[in-house]
Amino acid sequence: MVDGGVDGFCLDITERRLQPERRPTLVVNVVGTFTTEPLQASLKTWCAAATGARVRVKHCGYDTVMKELLSPDATFAAAPPDSSANFVFVRMSDVKDELCAALAAYDESAAPRATLVVVGCPNSARANEAEMGYARKLGSFFGVARMCNLLERVWFAEAEKFLAPSEVELDPVAEKIGAMPFSQFTYDAFGTVAARALAYSRRSPPKVVCVDCDDTLWRGAVAEVGAAGVVGNLALMERLAHAKAHGVLLVTVSKNVEEDVLAAFAAHAEEWPLKADDFVAHKVSYAPKSQAIREVKQQLKLTWLKDFVFLDDNAAEIAEVQANLAGVTCLHVPTERPDDYCRACWALDTLKATREDAQRTTMVREEAARQHGAKALDFGAWIASLELRVSFTTPQGAEERARVVQLSSRTNQFNFSEKRLRAFPEPPAEVTLVTVVDKYGDYGAVGVLVVTESRDHPLEARPTLTLDHFVMSCRVLGRGVEQAMMSWVGTLAVARGCATVVVRFDPTERNLPARQFLSAHGILPGDGRSPATRAYDAPRIAAIKFDPGQATTASAEQVEVRVDSPRKENGGCGGAPVPLGAHDVALRIWAAVGKPRAADVVGDTLEERIIDAVRQALGRRAAAALRADPSTSLVSLGVDSLAMVRIISLLHRELGEIDAAALQRAPTIAQWVAMSEGVPDAEEADGAGCASCIRLIG
Numbered sequence: 001m002v003d004g005g006v007d008g009f010c011l012d013i014t015e016r017r018l019q020p021e022r023r024p025t026l027v028v029n030v031v032g033t034f035t036t037e038p039l040q041a042s043l044k045t046w047c048a049a050a051t052g053a054r055v056r057v058k059h060c061g062y063d064t065v066m067k068e069l070l071s072p073d074a075t076f077a078a079a080p081p082d083s084s085a086n087f088v089f090v091r092m093s094d095v096k097d098e099l100c101a102a103l104a105a106y107d108e109s110a111a112p113r114a115t116l117v118v119v120g121c122p123n124s125a126r127a128n129e130a131e132m133g134y135a136r137k138l139g140s141f142f143g144v145a146r147m148c149n150l151l152e153r154v155w156f157a158e159a160e161k162f163l164a165p166s167e168v169e170l171d172p173v174a175e176k177i178g179a180m181p182f183s184q185f186t187y188d189a190f191g192t193v194a195a196r197a198l199a200y201s202r203r204s205p206p207k208v209v210c211v212d213c214d215d216t217l218w219r220g221a222v223a224e225v226g227a228a229g230v231v232g233n234l235a236l237m238e239r240l241a242h243a244k245a246h247g248v249l250l251v252t253v254s255k256n257v258e259e260d261v262l263a264a265f266a267a268h269a270e271e272w273p274l275k276a277d278d279f280v281a282h283k284v285s286y287a288p289k290s291q292a293i294r295e296v297k298q299q300l301k302l303t304w305l306k307d308f309v310f311l312d313d314n315a316a317e318i319a320e321v322q323a324n325l326a327g328v329t330c331l332h333v334p335t336e337r338p339d340d341y342c343r344a345c346w347a348l349d350t351l352k353a354t355r356e357d358a359q360r361t362t363m364v365r366e367e368a369a370r371q372h373g374a375k376a377l378d379f380g381a382w383i384a385s386l387e388l389r390v391s392f393t394t395p396q397g398a399e400e401r402a403r404v405v406q407l408s409s410r411t412n413q414f415n416f417s418e419k420r421l422r423a424f425p426e427p428p429a430e431v432t433l434v435t436v437v438d439k440y441g442d443y444g445a446v447g448v449l450v451v452t453e454s455r456d457h458p459l460e461a462r463p464t465l466t467l468d469h470f471v472m473s474c475r476v477l478g479r480g481v482e483q484a485m486m487s488w489v490g491t492l493a494v495a496r497g498c499a500t501v502v503v504r505f506d507p508t509e510r511n512l513p514a515r516q517f518l519s520a521h522g523i524l525p526g527d528g529r530s531p532a533t534r535a536y537d538a539p540r541i542a543a544i545k546f547d548p549g550q551a552t553t554a555s556a557e558q559v560e561v562r563v564d565s566p567r568k569e570n571g572g573c574g575g576a577p578v579p580l581g582a583h584d585v586a587l588r589i590w591a592a593v594g595k596p597r598a599a600d601v602v603g604d605t606l607e608e609r610i611i612d613a614v615r616q617a618l619g620r621r622a623a624a625a626l627r628a629d630p631s632t633s634l635v636s637l638g639v640d641s642l643a644m645v646r647i648i649s650l651l652h653r654e655l656g657e658i659d660a661a662a663l664q665r666a667p668t669i670a671q672w673v674a675m676s677e678g679v680p681d682a683e684e685a686d687g688a689g690c691a692s693c694i695r696l697i698g
Contacts, residue, residue, distance in 0.1 A: 024054070028056065029086045030060060030089070032062075032063070040057050051199075063179075065090065068086070069088070077109075079113075080112075086115070087118075087119065087194050090119075104147065107151040107153050107154050114153075118156045120157070120158040120159060122159065148352075157193050157197040167189045169185055173648065173652045174648075177649075201351075207302060208249045209240060209243060209311065210311070211240065212314070213261055218230040227267040234272070238273050249280045249300065253310070289317055293310065301477070304510065305327030306329070310330045312330075312332065383480065387439045388479060390435075390485075392432050394430075411472065411474075414471065414482065414514045415508075416467070416471075416514055416518075417506050419469075428454075430452070434449065443476055446475060448471040448472075451468060453465055453498065463498050464500050465492065466504075487545065491542045501541045507529060523540075611627060618638060
């Protein structure tokens with residue numbers, strides 16, 4: 001069944017408290033290499049759910065993709081970034097070198113640009129070998145996906161990875177006469193994929209997924225049927241494996257015996273996409289699961305419960321976690337049709353990944369080894385034993401530039417500013433990427449410094465160095481890296497002859513460690529309770545050093561844990577999400593991907609079969625009107641060129657070859673029936689019929 005995006009309500013895509021008249025407006029601009037108007041209703045519905053905004057969909061014209069991506073006068077270029085989103089729909093057979101180059105040009109534009117979502121759609125039935133040559137050379141959408149992964153304002157989603165094979169229905173008749181290569185059912189599914197990608201681009205993805213084992217990760221109770229007797233929930237495992245590759249940490253939380261859980265993974269090592277080592281922790285005991293999640297939170301040094309997703313088949317366990325850990329996203333996994341559920345789960349969507357994301361599980365395991373070594377040493381000796389090496393480099397290439405933006409958007413505890421980088425800073429700003437290694441392994445890129453050199457007055461002898469952004473991952477918090485970064489800024493200022501370094505600090509709910517660091521070294525602008533800026537002598541900043549014996553930076557464990565308050569996600573169209581209860585979520589998901597609605601009863605007469613085609617294209621009200629009066633004008637019911645293409649395609653599928661041109665000239669289904677039955681005057685129908693409203697697209 002069509003995803004419908006309902007499971008997106010489980011994370012940030014929730015019901016909104018905003019009154020309709022107070023909701024912001026989001027303009028969605030759409031272009032494709034095929035007719036996109038059938039996406040209208042689906043995009044409007046699910047983009048509204050994804051953003052909490054009133055959505056207005058604007059179609060930019062048939063097959064004008066390159067114009068919209070490249071022209072400074074195009075609709076895409078004029079779209080305000082805070083109140084618009086741009087969508088491109090392409091098929092694999094449409095992918096050429098020029099498309100990748102155009103996407104890169106859109107992203108690199110110096111002018112502000114709205115978020116761009118590219119949806120990769122299946123090939124149509126008419127794709128020929130010549131069209132497929134380039135796509136095959138790239139390996140499906142690999143080239144486009146790889147390009148978009150490195151871009152800052154462009155997001156790519158391949159539709160078939162979100163949909164079941166049964167959801168992709170080709171329509172060769174509608175493609176031939178109206179450039180509409182898919183059924184309306186499939187167009188609706190594409191709309192949900194686009195909305196999911198938009199939702200992902202506007203929210204912070206989860207950092208940790210905690211998953212139950214028995215009847216969730218696998219079918220059966222391992223204590224009862226044995227390790228070899230359980231059957232893996234492969235759809236869920238594949239989604240979790242994909243999330244892990246994109247930087248999400250996995251944890252098993254199970255009321256079981258740990259040896260049994262590990263034995264299950266060992267018994268199915270060849271067939272399951274997940275191994276025991278893919279999890280950073282196995283919290284297996286008979287303690288409350290909220291306690292296990294709390295221990296994971298402390299172990300991983302995270303403070304925000306909204307970073308966690310919890311999956312379980314047991315409603316009682318879901319309720320226990322919800323009651324004790326407000327803010328954790330709890331998803332009740334149904335035991336029936338788990339494949340549909342997993343495919344429709346917005347909360348597990350992952351679209352972009354950096355090199356650090358792919359290595360995150362390994363990094364956490366290395367950190368556990370460091371902490372184990374710390375138990376035998378005092379803090380100073382332990383720091384010395386790590387043999388930390390901090391490097392400062394200018395970001396090179398698209399991947400490192402993407403990592404700069406990612407660090408800014410994801411880092412909350414050690415971030416001097418409440419601002420987030422939406423794009424890589426342009427000159428005169430200078431960006432430095434900070435990497436750290438020690439004897440246990442590579443932490444990867446953990447920090448970003450952005451500085452700007454300026455003079456307050458043209459005649460001023462010595463310039464000033466302004467620290468625009470100071471961001472550091474909490475993975476290296478309290479080990480001297482923050483002091484090394486600040487000292488490097490001061491040393492750079494001294495080397496350039498700058499008299500002072502300007503530091504700005506914006507207090508937030510979550511950056512207490514950054515405030516304590518600045519206060520400990522006497523360089524906290526203001527009182528730390530409100531945004532403030534102050535200039536400090538450059539040599540003073542350069543002299544900052546790390547003293548393990550006097551370490552005062554708050555670690556993640558020391559930061560007070562607060563109950564999560566609603567957040568407005570980035571972008572101009574946000575709202576205060578209201579999380580749904582587990583039972584409500586399950587009902588909504590089941591409504592979208594569970595039991596299909598009973599099919600309408602279609603009569604045997606030709607008239608009834610034609611009316612049913614109209615119903616599928618226009619809805620039940622139109623069908624009821626035609627049943628009441630078959631002579632009702634189709635124009636009065638809203639039949640336009642797109643609806644006519646869809647009706648003709650449905651009739652072609654039902655009745656075989658039909659005369660589409662003749663049907664265009666008949667204004668009522670009564671005349672259609674007469675034409676089909678060979679009534680002589682059928683083509684002498686009075687009036688303009690549908691000719692005035694029908695413009696078939698080639």
